[in-house]
Amino acid sequence: MESKNQRAEKRMVKTILFSARSSSFYVNMNPIAKFALLIMLSVGVVISMLHAVPDLQYNLLVLVLAVGFLIESGTIKYLVKSYLSLLLVALMVMMVWWIIFNQVGSNPILSVSFLGATLHITYLSLYVGIGKVSGYASMALMTLLTIMSTRDADIISALNKLKLPFKLVFFASLIARSLNIMADDLNSIKQAQFARGAGSNSDNIFKRVSAFMMLSIPLTTSIIKRSVDMGFALESRGFSKTKKFSNFIDEKRMRYSDFTIIAFGIFMLLLPFMAQ
Amino acid sequence: MGESTSSISDRFSQYTLRWHGSKLTTTQYALFAIQMAVIILLSWLGAIATPVVGPGIGFLFWAYPFFVVFTLWWGFWGIFGAWLGSFVGSGLLTGLPVIPAMAFSIGDLVPALLIFLLYRGYLRKHGVDPLGRDILKSKKSAAWFAIWVMGITNIIGGLWGVWVLVLLGFVPASAYALGAGLWILGDAIVLLIAPFLSKYVTPVVERFGLINTGWVS
Numbered sequence: 392m393e394s395k396n397q398r399a400e401k402r403m404v405k406t407i408l409f410s411a412r413s414s415s416f417y418v419n420m421n422p423i424a425k426f427a428l429l430i431m432l433s434v435g436v437v438i439s440m441l442h443a444v445p446d447l448q449y450n451l452l453v454l455v456l457a458v459g460f461l462i463e464s465g466t467i468k469y470l471v472k473s474y475l476s477l478l479l480v481a482l483m484v485m486m487v488w489w490i491i492f493n494q495v496g497s498n499p500i501l502s503v504s505f506l507g508a509t510l511h512i513t514y515l516s517l518y519v520g521i522g523k524v525s526g527y528a529s530m531a532l533m534t535l536l537t538i539m540s541t542r543d544a545d546i547i548s549a550l551n552k553l554k555l556p557f558k559l560v561f562f563a564s565l566i567a568r569s570l571n572i573m574a575d576d577l578n579s580i581k582q583a584q585f586a587r588g589a590g591s592n593s594d595n596i597f598k599r600v601s602a603f604m605m606l607s608i609p610l611t612t613s614i615i616k617r618s619v620d621m622g623f624a625l626e627s628r629g630f631s632k633t634k635k636f637s638n639f640i641d642e643k644r645m646r647y648s649d650f651t652i653i654a655f656g657i658f659m660l661l662l663p664f665m666a667q
Numbered sequence: 668m669g670e671s672t673s674s675i676s677d678r679f680s681q682y683t684l685r686w687h688g689s690k691l692t693t694t695q696y697a698l699f700a701i702q703m704a705v706i707i708l709l710s711w712l713g714a715i716a717t718p719v720v721g722p723g724i725g726f727l728f729w730a731y732p733f734f735v736v737f738t739l740w741w742g743f744w745g746i747f748g749a750w751l752g753s754f755v756g757s758g759l760l761t762g763l764p765v766i767p768a769m770a771f772s773i774g775d776l777v778p779a780l781l782i783f784l785l786y787r788g789y790l791r792k793h794g795v796d797p798l799g800r801d802i803l804k805s806k807k808s809a810a811w812f813a814i815w816v817m818g819i820t821n822i823i824g825g826l827w828g829v830w831v832l833v834l835l836g837f838v839p840a841s842a843y844a845l846g847a848g849l850w851i852l853g854d855a856i857v858l859l860i861a862p863f864l865s866k867y868v869t870p871v872v873e874r875f876g877l878i879n880t881g882w883v884s
Contacts, residue, residue, distance in 0.1 A: 408760065426765075433764035440836035477715050477761075481723075485837065488721060492839035527837060530764040538760055562700050566751075569704035577708065596727065596856060603729060604860045610705070611733075611868045615875060618701050622694025630693050 403465065404542060407567065409473075411540045412465030416648070422545040423552070424649035429537045431656035432456075436526045438663040444515070445522030449663060450529050457532035466539040470532070478531060482524045489520040543567035548643060557635045569617075576613045580606055682797040684787045687881030695884060698877055699744040702737050706730050706748040710756025717853075721846045723763070723771075723832045726853040730756065731775075732861035735816060738779045739786055739798050739865065740872055742882040749779035767835050774828035778820035785815055798869050798878065802862035812862065817855045825851035 403410040404418065411418045417425070432453055439446040461467040496515025503510045546567060550560045589605055709730035717727040730752050738745030753775040758768025790811060791797040801808045829846040832838040838846050872878055 430765050433766050436764070437766060437835055445836070474715070484721060488842055489839055492842040523836060530767075531761075534759055534764050534768075558696075562696070565697065565700035566704050566707070569701045570708060573701065573705050573708055599727065600856060600859060603857075604863055607733070607860055607864050608867055611736075611864060612871060614698070614701050614705055615872060615877065618698035618877070619694055619875060621697040621701070622692070625697060626693045 406466075406539055406542050407546075407570075408535075408539050409466065409469040412463075415464040415540065417460045417464045417536070418540045419643070420652060421643045421645050421649040422541055422549040424645065424652045425537055425541065426549075427653050428656040429533055431660040432533055433530055435660050435663050436530050440523060440526040444519055445526055446663060447518070447522045447525060450522060450525040453659070454525055454529035454532065457529055457536055460540075461532065461536050464536065464540045466536065469539060470535055474535060478528065481531075482528055485527060486520045486524050489523050490516055493519060495519065545643065557633065565621075572617070573614070576617075577606070577610060580609045580613070679791045679797050681880045682787055682791060682878075683881055684784070685881035687879070687884045690884040692884075695877065699741060699748075702741065702744065703748040703751050706734050706737065706752030707756035707760070709733055710752035711760045713857075714757040714761040721829075721838060721842070721849060723767075723837050724829065724846055724850050725757070726849065727857050728757070728854055729857060731854050731857050732859075732864060734775065734779055735782055735858065735861045736799065736864045736868075738783050740869070740878050742783055742787070742879045744879070744883075746776060746779040746783060750776040767831065767837070770831045770835070771828055774824040774831070777827065778816075778824045781820045781823070782816055785811075798873075799862065799865035800869050803866055809862075816861065817858045821854050821858065822851055825854065 402413045404413045406418075436450060436453055439449045458467070461470060490512055491510060493516055494511055496511075496513030499511040499513050500517070501512045503512075543564060547560055547564045550563055584602075584605060589602070710728070713728040713730050714725045717725045717729075730749075734745060734749035734752060736745075737748055741748075750772050753772035754768050757763070758771055759765065763771065786795070786797045786799070795801070795805070795808045795811055799808070799812065802812045803809070825847045829838060829843055829850055832846065833840050833843050869878075
């Protein structure tokens with residue numbers, strides 16, 4: 392039988408995309424620290440990628456860090472299910488473009504002639520390609536980690552802490568909460584159309600556009616309907632006279648671990664400059 | 668005989684470039700938040716559920732026709748939605764880091780802004796419906812849509828987006844023209860949806876009194 396601790400370990404919380412382990416260090420990190428780390432690491436990787444020969448070690452270090460936190464937060468399974476194939480295709484396309492359009496280095500490993508043009512693949516062009524791909528992958532995983540481990544309440548709490556006006560914070564929360572509702576609406580419309588023999592999964596681009604056209608009109612009318620309903624519901628609760636959140640209790644304070652993470656982010660940001 | 672240009676312009680005269688900053692109703696407040704959520708959602712789908720033809724370049728960006736029409740209806744909020752959809756939906760939610768996503772999103776903000784300025788400013792005074800309902804009826808309106816929306820502003824967005832990718836080291840500089848070409852072509856194809864959306868849904872939105880007569884409300 393599972394112990395109490397094991398059950399608590401497995402408990403998940405709903406985040407902006409999918410859900411994450413509630414006891415995870417990364418999930419419980421202050422959102423300000425989390426976003427600061429994301430920005431600093433992104434800048435570091437962009438600096439590394441801007442070099443003629445990208446800093447492969449730096450990119451791999453960020454990649455390992457992102458994968459580690461994805462495992463720790465319990466979000467890796469969603470990434471594998473929903474994004475892995477997309478990410479692999481994007482990375483493969485990136486690698487091919489860099490090999491074809493970045494003819495650098497001498498001593499080709501392989502030369503291919505096509506329509507009168509010769510393509511050389513060298514050690515250097517492969518190294519640059521891998522450097523670019525690893526940089527892009529590390530940034531993509533860090534961003535997905537942040538999105539998949541952050542709750543909409545965390546964002547609202549952070550905006551509240553920044554003392555932004557109530558209407559602005561509430562507006563942001565409405566956008567975040569409407570994402571799931573509208574995704575459900577879109578799905579229902581798609582299923583209703585499939586049930587009536589409309590819709591298309593064809594590879595033909597024009598068929599896909601015409602299928603989307605049929606989807607777009609009910610989707611837009613659903614936006615209008617939801618807004619009118621929500622407007623009435625808000626107004627019936629006295630929204631236009633409200634000046635602040637009445638009982639917002641879900642607040643995360645900055646802890647020592649958050650400051651440590653920010654310090655680590657600053658170190659990682661400075662690293663590419665020190666390596667130059 | 669058809670309506671004269673001056674009477675058509677009179678009919679469109681309520682849709683202007685005035686600011687109207689203090690007249691937002693609660694329904695409009697909810698509407699603008701929901702439309703932004705939809706643009707974020709469609710931008711995300713446009714990035715993850717369409718063929719990837721280059722690094723950071725998806726082929727069919729489904730959100731484009733929506734934010735064009737939303738901009739014609741809701742001015743500032745449509746333009747802001749175009750930016751937010753690109754920054755969050757096809758940026759952050761697909762794994763694009765904050766800085767590239769921020770730079771990238773300008774490629775949607777500028778076309779939306781230019782479309783609103785032209786339709787509510789110049790075209791309104793020259794007999795073209797500022798809400799785009801006549802694109803399928805009038806040759807003049809269709810020509811403006813093809814030149815300005817599918818052409819110039821789309822080209823600006825494509826050139827900017829791929830330039831950012833080159834600048835950030837995602838796309839090789841020698842592949843700039845190919846990347847921009849694929850981007851512009853894909854967006855031009857999905858933009859074919861906009862005239863239909865405009866023709867069939869604008870009357871519904873208008874009936875609810877939810878179309879902005881100025882920038883903000």
